[in-house]
Amino acid sequence: MSWAIETCGLTKRFEGVTVLDDVTLRVRKGDVYGFLGPNGAGKTTLMRSLFRLVTPDAGTVSLLEQPVRKGSNPVFARVGSMLGSPAFFEGLSARENLTLHCAYMGADAGRVDEALALFGLSGAEDKAAGKLSLGMRQRLGLARAIVTDPELLVLDEPMNGLDPEGIIEVRNILRAVNEELGVTIFVSSHLLDELSKIACTVGLIDRGRMLDEATVGDLHDSDCTLESWYLEKTGARHGKAD
Numbered sequence: 001m002s003w004a005i006e007t008c009g010l011t012k013r014f015e016g017v018t019v020l021d022d023v024t025l026r027v028r029k030g031d032v033y034g035f036l037g038p039n040g041a042g043k044t045t046l047m048r049s050l051f052r053l054v055t056p057d058a059g060t061v062s063l064l065e066q067p068v069r070k071g072s073n074p075v076f077a078r079v080g081s082m083l084g085s086p087a088f089f090e091g092l093s094a095r096e097n098l099t100l101h102c103a104y105m106g107a108d109a110g111r112v113d114e115a116l117a118l119f120g121l122s123g124a125e126d127k128a129a130g131k132l133s134l135g136m137r138q139r140l141g142l143a144r145a146i147v148t149d150p151e152l153l154v155l156d157e158p159m160n161g162l163d164p165e166g167i168i169e170v171r172n173i174l175r176a177v178n179e180e181l182g183v184t185i186f187v188s189s190h191l192l193d194e195l196s197k198i199a200c201t202v203g204l205i206d207r208g209r210m211l212d213e214a215t216v217g218d219l220h221d222s223d224c225t226l227e228s229w230y231l232e233k234t235g236a237r238h239g240k241a242d
């Protein structure tokens with residue numbers, strides 16, 4: 001089995017508090033993996049650890065079968081990400097932001113207009129990033145994540161700030177890049193219904209520990225909704241711990 005993401009024993013403490021506790025997680029190449037967990041469970045910390053934006057206290061990370069280490073990691077050029085509210089060069093236009101990103105990533109800028117159009121930003125290409133609405137910024141962040149033609153997408157709550165039409169559009173785009181281009185997607189969200197529409201595998205983290213994994217197909221076959229699975233697993237954990 002080849003893994004797009006593999007963490008082994010990933011552990012992170014902030015100010016003496018363990019936020020990731022020995023997390024071993026594997027995302028199969030080609031999968032759409034939905035990453036779930038209550039507020040403060042450690043989802044963002046794990047996603048940031050993949051790129052060493054957070055330095056783990058213990059454990060290892062591999063992306064696309066390349067170990068991620070301190071220092072330069074050429075594999076990052078093969079991965080697109082949106083972690084939290086995207087930051088831009090606010091005075092530069094949407095198009096300029098993406099063009100600059102391609103240059104920084106060493107990627108061809110030939111797909112900038114296509115990526116903007118895909119995320120419904122045609123007509124706003126020349127607008128300064130700082131003048132875009134929240135939802136448009138989110139769309140621009142997603143366009144930036146895919147403009148370099150990545151093999152893996154890591155998206156932390158990508159639906160935040162999108163209107164219902166935007167959510168449907170982004171769902172369809174994520175499905176298409178997975179199904180048609182074979183891009184692996186690792187995505188966190190609190191929108192369980194939405195995740196159940198795009199994810200093949202789901203994993204649940206709580207208080208820094210992986211609780212369980214399942215396939216959406218298996219849940220469906222056993223007449224279990226993602227919501228009932230989530231509530232059962234997190235409820236059991238809280239019942240035991242509290």
Ligand SMILES: Nc1ncnc2c1ncn2[C@@H]1O[C@H](COP(=O)(O)OP(=O)(O)OP(=O)(O)O)[C@@H](O)[C@H]1O
Pocket residue numbers: 014015019037038039040041042043044045046
């Ligand atoms: N830089 C930091 N310094 C101290 N504590 C931090 C830092 N970053 C995160 N934490 C703490 O780590 C824990 C996990 O936070 P994280 O953002 O990873 O959770 P999350 O699962 O993404 O939550 P949410 O669903 O609310 O976004 C929280 O208790 C948070 O307060």
